[in-house]
Amino acid sequence: MTPAAPGPFRAAPAPLAGAFRAEWTKLWTLRSTAALPFVAAAATVAVSAFVCAAADPRTVACADGCDPARLALSGVYCGQAAFALLGVLVTTGEYRTGLITYTLAAVPWRPAAFGAKAAALLAAVLPAALVAVGGAVTLGRPLLAHHGFAATGGRGIGGALLHLVLVALLGLGVAALLRGTTAALTAVLALLYLPPVAALLLSDARWAAWAPSPTGRGPAVLATVTTAALLLGATRFARGDPS
Template identity: 45%
Template sequence: MNATGLPAWRRACRAEWTKLRTESGFRWLLACAVVVTVAVGAATSGTVRCCGYDPARLALSGVTVGQAVVAVLGVLCVGGEYGTGMIHTTLSAVPARTRVLAAKAVVVGAAVAGAGLVAVLGSLLAGHLLLPGAPSMTDGPTLRAAVGSVLYLVLVALLALGLAFAVREGAVASGTVLALLYLFPLIGHVVTDPWLQRQLSRVGPMPAGLAVQATTGLDHLPIAPWTGLGVLALWAAAGLLLGGAVLRRRDA
């Protein structure tokens, strides 16, 4: 406790929130993530004229594009401070470096969760209006796809945050995160071996994580929906652990 009566971790979270909410770029990126996700999902839904599709997955297809904005947002929260030298002030105010990482993760995760919820609800609403024969947005599989998509975006942001602490250079960190997300699907489209394609879908952060959006044909998925999201959670945890280790051992 200090004179304000707040625990140290709450003061750290409040400081991180103050920095982020006063950063106009952060707000614009959150808004951009919502708009891009809903727009791509609506555009995809509007092109479907037949049956035999997964309505929830189509409506939420914009997540595959919106995640890029979320990844850049996660990197910006760290890379911006290293670029301006503000990281020295941050670490002087909060000497416990693990607490800095945890506070940033909590604040960024909460902000992305809020924006992701708006984006997902908007995408599902657009899909409900545009897709022929779309099911109710309140059925079990669709709710799981919706909640899972919000968690997916949060985990992508945390992965980006951790790698940004490890790399420290914003452009390099952004490229690394985007490569991790999109490389596995690209390789999966290039290779011709079905077994290898299936394994890539099981271990890649993007294909495994997006399995949570599936509401039909679950028996044919390379990985179960929640298990796939767990794979992405492991990637995010690894990124945060790596970032925390670098943050503790290297000078700012």
């Protein structure tokens, strides 16, 4: 009797280093993903610089006080969309073109294949997030000081950095679960942007407090959502039909 073929979780593990190199090469070979880390960093810095240049403590918008640290990192709320898109495309691009079949043929142990995607994404996102947050703060501080705002110190930098990394991993997890670029990106952006909008429309600060954001309890909320998305995405990636 021929023994049954091992399932995705019982197959012999492929060398993770080789799988990582393959995912890293694919990420930087495809124009759709290779440009996104630079676009994400540039968008974050540009929006933060624009907001800081336009900020004025004497305006009505700052009548109750404007947090200079939040102003310096305001570009994160725009740049996070590009980080999310990068995480989504790392997975959905292969499902769209059918290349996922070849990926799984080369790395039959699916947890290793998924882990390699996450590791390659993390290795690309972390430097981009460092540039984005560092650039936003570096440009924002003198612009805010010129308008009379107090020094921001290093407040919020760690939360913003973690936020951008988690957003990219959230995109990866949701994309592995839904497998379609449009559906996955829509779901991720809804998670990121709808709670703050709901807080404004309902005039209820509780919505904003639980929104995935770089401040307050936002990073903890986002980390929880991202962990759930990665677990669900990894499960479908390992057990689902690749076609």
